[in-house]
Amino acid sequence: MRIPFTKMHGLGNSYIYINLFNVTLKEEELSDLAKELSNPNTGIGSDGMILITPSQSSDVGMRIFNKDGSEGKTCGNGLRCVAKYVFENEMVKTSIFQIETKAGNVTAEVHGTTDYVESVTVDMGVPHLERQSIPMQGPASDSVISEPFDVNGDTLQLTAVSMGNPHAVMFVDDINQAPLYELGPVMTKDSRFSEGVNVEFVEIINKTEMHFRVWERGSGVTQACGTGACAATVAAILNEYAERDQLITVHLAGGDLFIKWSSDGHVWMTGAAVTTVEGYYNKD
Numbered sequence: 001m002r003i004p005f006t007k008m009h010g011l012g013n014s015y016i017y018i019n020l021f022n023v024t025l026k027e028e029e030l031s032d033l034a035k036e037l038s039n040p041n042t043g044i045g046s047d048g049m050i051l052i053t054p055s056q057s058s059d060v061g062m063r064i065f066n067k068d069g070s071e072g073k074t075c076g077n078g079l080r081c082v083a084k085y086v087f088e089n090e091m092v093k094t095s096i097f098q099i100e101t102k103a104g105n106v107t108a109e110v111h112g113t114t115d116y117v118e119s120v121t122v123d124m125g126v127p128h129l130e131r132q133s134i135p136m137q138g139p140a141s142d143s144v145i146s147e148p149f150d151v152n153g154d155t156l157q158l159t160a161v162s163m164g165n166p167h168a169v170m171f172v173d174d175i176n177q178a179p180l181y182e183l184g185p186v187m188t189k190d191s192r193f194s195e196g197v198n199v200e201f202v203e204i205i206n207k208t209e210m211h212f213r214v215w216e217r218g219s220g221v222t223q224a225c226g227t228g229a230c231a232a233t234v235a236a237i238l239n240e241y242a243e244r245d246q247l248i249t250v251h252l253a254g255g256d257l258f259i260k261w262s263s264d265g266h267v268w269m270t271g272a273a274v275t276t277v278e279g280y281y282n283k284d
């Protein structure tokens with residue numbers, strides 16, 4: 001079976017995009033297909049697979065699968081690339097439109113033309129802080145803001161934020177010393193996070209800038225994580241390192257994202273989206 005695909009990335013966080021307006025895939029095959037396409041040796045190579053789907057409630061829908069075949073609920077870098085793709089392919093008629101995700105519908109605005117969309121702004125909605133929304137073990141309505149979290153013999157100060165997917169944010173003095181590889185794989189599977197967690201380390205530079213690194217649930221270390229950058233900005237503001245309504249520059253390994261947690265509660269993310277490959281994948 002020849003499957004048409006587009007490989008795109010947001011700051012180096014790459015996915016293989018399949019447009020289900022043109023292709024039919026079996027639900028039971030999706031997890032294995034994501035693993036297969038993500039494999040750099042026998043597949044195409046990416047952090048996972050993203051499906052562009054018809055939607056009853058929005059202009060289009062998006063589903064994200066991690067490298068290990070697990071399905072996430074949303075994806076910031078993915079949303080920007082989906083917005084670029086559907087606008088450039090004239091699947092939507094306006095530069096502002098809705099995208100349905102498993103974490104709810106979001107509004108995207110593309111910057112550019114149908115010939116070339118350079119960047120995209122997405123209203124990522126309202127973050128959720130209660131343990132039950134992360135989800136995280138403990139009193140359901142409590143939030144977790146710089147709370148002690150014992151792991152691997154260390155006690156870390158952890159802030160938990162859901163952007164529709166779960167994030168554990170820790171602040172460090174030097175991002176280059178962040179224990180990403182030591183703690184990422186352990187925390188992402190810690191039983192206190194019943195659905196796993198995306199693990200982020202942040203070094204505050206000043207009130208409007210931070211360094212950021214991520215170990216993603218289901219994909220490991222990636223170059224960037226859009227929902228993670230949103231979660232890190234919310235965590236920085238909750239810990240009074242930054243302020244609401246300010247545009248925060250998040251320096252990720254793959255580049256910069258511009259995030260604002262506005263006083264109406266919504267988190268706004270702006271950043272690049274790049275198409276690198278279009279082709280056909282020969283599936284046995």
Ligand SMILES: N[C@H](CCC[C@H](N)C(=O)O)C(=O)O
Nearest residue numbers: 072075076077165225226227
């Ligand atoms: N890279 C994505 C996040 C994927 C999240 C996924 N790892 C999960 O929640 O399982 C982003 O740009 O937001």
